[in-house]
Amino acid sequence: MLQLNRSLLEGNFHFPEGLDIGKDSKQLPEKIIQFGEGNFLRAFVDWMVHEMNQKGLFNGRVVVVSPLPAGLIPQLNAQDGLYTLILRGMSQGEAVSREQIIRSISRGIDMYTEWQEFLKCAENPEIEYVVSNTTEAGIVYNPSDRPEDTPPASFPGKLAVYLYHRYQHFAGDPQKGMTILPCELIDRNGDQLKGIILRLAAEWGWPEAFKTWLEEHNRFFNTLVDRVVPGYPKDEIAELTNQLGYKDQLMDTGELFHLWVIEGAEGVQEKLPFVEAGLNVIWTGDMTPYRTRKVRILNGAHTSSVPVAFLYGLETVGEMVEHDVLGRYTREVIFEEIIPSVDLDESMLTEYAQSVLERFENPYIKHYLLSILLNSTSKFKTRVLPSLLNYTKKTGLLPYKLCFSMAALFAVYRGTVEGTVMKCRIGDKDVDMKDDLATLQMMQAAWSECDQSLESVLHLVRRIFAETKVWGQDLNEITGLAEKVGADLYAILQDGVKKAIERSFLNK
Template sequence: MRTLNKTLLTGQFSFPPNLEAGPYPDNLPERVLQFGEGNFLRAFVDWMIHQLNKKGLFQGRVVVVQPLAHGLVDQLNRQDGLYTLILRGYQDGQVVEKREIITSISRGINPYEDWQAVLRCAEDPQIDIVISNTTEAGIIYDPEDSITAAPPQSFPGKLTAYLYHRYNHFKGDPDKGMLILSCELIDRNGDNLKAITLRLAGEWGLPEGFQQWLKEANLFLNTLVDRVVPGYPREEAEQLARELGYEDALLDTGELFHLWVIEGPTHLKEKLPFHAAGLNVIWTDDLTPYRTRKVRILNGAHTATAALAFLSGVDTVREAVEHPRIGPFMEELIYNEVISVTDLDKRMLTEFAGEVLQRFRNPYIVHRWQSILLNTTSKYKTRVLPSLLDYAAKNKAVPAKLTFSLAAMAALFKDGRVNGRQFQGKGPQGDFIIEDDPGALAFWQAAWQQYQGTAESAQETAKYILGNSAIWGRDLNNVPGLAEKLGDYLQDIVSHGPAVALEKVLA
């Protein structure tokens, strides 16, 4: 069977009528540098740029930089940047499916093999936009980063080195700054990224002129993204290949719903005219309400349920929502423990929660918990912990479901071994691999070394987990009653299994 690539797209191949396969845009310049080549960005930002190009509103393509040493760039280049995106769901009460070959990516670069290729992009005056999604664990300060490394290890380190090269190449021209859009799901993502780049520039001893240029000539915008993207549909891949008539190793799937909230000057709408293409992109002077609503309800429900569902042998989000016990757990967590303490309009939050649960039930989206569990430790801190702390502060009590979700996440890492970023464990459906930050994996292993099979040692394990300020940002043992309840839940899950432990929580 043929493989999707430029030759296939520009040749005489007969694509199926329900697939939109436009011309290959050889004539469009590269205008965007994108850190991240995963399913989400390809089904979200790159799809949006493709829509702009189709309408002649942007006329530019994306260079993709692989953030980690191992990734999809080699396959992306084998397919000449092309991939098939399938969006499915309900629209105006009707079942809708859209299939399209996305052509907005020009090429991919692995910076660990060719850092100079990344720096050459800094010399291109037409590339003046940076977009990133390196997960919550990506925007971090790494004291080991160095300007002489090729490349620096962290994403902020790479970006700082990239901007310094651009500054030098264009001799500090203030018009050659970049528009930088962070899609990582952390609070004030653009502000945090800017702060780390400025810190690195200072610690690296880079010239004052560059630090001033970095601060004033570049726009680091805070953004919020929303689209459920399950990614590669492995169960359907063979059938879809037969229907499409070609193989696509980068086949991507997502829901129809999409929202991008960007906090920045509205005049930038003309630089990225998403509105003119009919896309759901909001420019605002304050994205805080949008972010709080989305992160705490949609992402919070995902992260709080992921380990429990996975340990219960439930594979997908839809199965969990429809599960007789996990479904009620998720709904009670959202309505009784998250919305009840979120300081926004309750009607708005309740309506959004209803929409979210409907999106979770989308029969055309196979969103696997195992993929949601990527970097789950940092996700819990960002998405779930704020609700837990707010509940405890406002109600002078520990929230049962949110605390149980932390116990389930801990239980996920109880038995297994660590290999770099991978935790290799055993679950109800056999061996599994979960990827997380190596420091987080070491933390979980050390936590379970406190456990000796007794209720007393479960309490010690709970205290160890909550006491790690480096992980959580504070010592959570100071939350009254949290350690005791967490210890009880840990002992229940380990001794009786997640199903029995969950029954007690629901009761």
């Protein structure tokens, strides 16, 4: 069977009906350098660039570099930057699937073997934009980075060298500054990335003139991205390959929903015509409401409901929202406790919440609960705890379901630390819980002293609540919280989560 590449597109191959192969873009100049070749960026930014190009609005391509060794650059180049993207989900109550070949990537560069080729991109005046997705751990300061490294270990180190090379090549030309759009899921990602690069520039002894050029003529945007991207459909690849009639090592899948919120627009919005192309991109002077909405509702619903659903014996988000008990639980968590706790327009929150539930019901996406459980304590602190605390502050009452979710979370973190994971037995499953090692060790120590009596369980909860490094405060100071979470945890341990949740909520 033939492999997807440019020759296939330019030959006489008969593509299946319904597959959008798009218009040729191989003559378009490279305008974007992208750090990251993974599933998300290819189903998000590169897809957006393709959409703009197909409408004649952007007319530029993306050169991709791998931020880590042993990436997908060889496969990307073998396919001439082409790949099949399948977007699937619910639209007005109907299941929809859209298949297309994305043609926006020009080539890939492995900076670990092609460092000079990477730096040549900095010399190209037409490359004006940087996009990145190097995971939440990508935008970090690495004190061991050096400017002579080829390349430095961290993403900020790599980008710093790239920008300094551009500055030198163009002799500090103010017109050659770049627009940087990081997609990492951390708060104020652009500000954080810029701060690290300035720190490196100071430590590396680069001239003040470069720092001035960086500050005044390069724009680091804070952004928020939102699209579920399951990626390579390994469970379906044989069937899809047979349907398409060709092999694609980089096939990608994502949901229909997409949202990109970019803080700031002046001088850039016109050059990046996302909105004109019909894409759900919001240029705003303040992204805080959008971030709060996403973190508290989408992420918060996941983080608060998933421990309960996992203890219940379910495996995916789809099963959770369709379940008679857990579906009701999830909806009530969102509409009765999370939304009332958020200080934003209620209609804005409700509309978004409805779209979130539709996304949770997507029959094409198997979003496994176990993957959401990774690093759950830090997720609970940022995504759920603000809703719990603000609900209590606004109403003078404890949000019963969010408290129950916290108890379920503690019940999940019951096991033995081996290496960097906690070995847990949940129902009939052996599970490796991954989190900050110190947090896992703290949980193990707390459980080791618990004999499952009510008094002992309450002591365990108070001990965990006192860990200010985990929660950012001593949660024992919240009146009644330890007693409520302790009672719920005791009920889970004594009767199991099914009976505990039924007694607590379903009979009300």
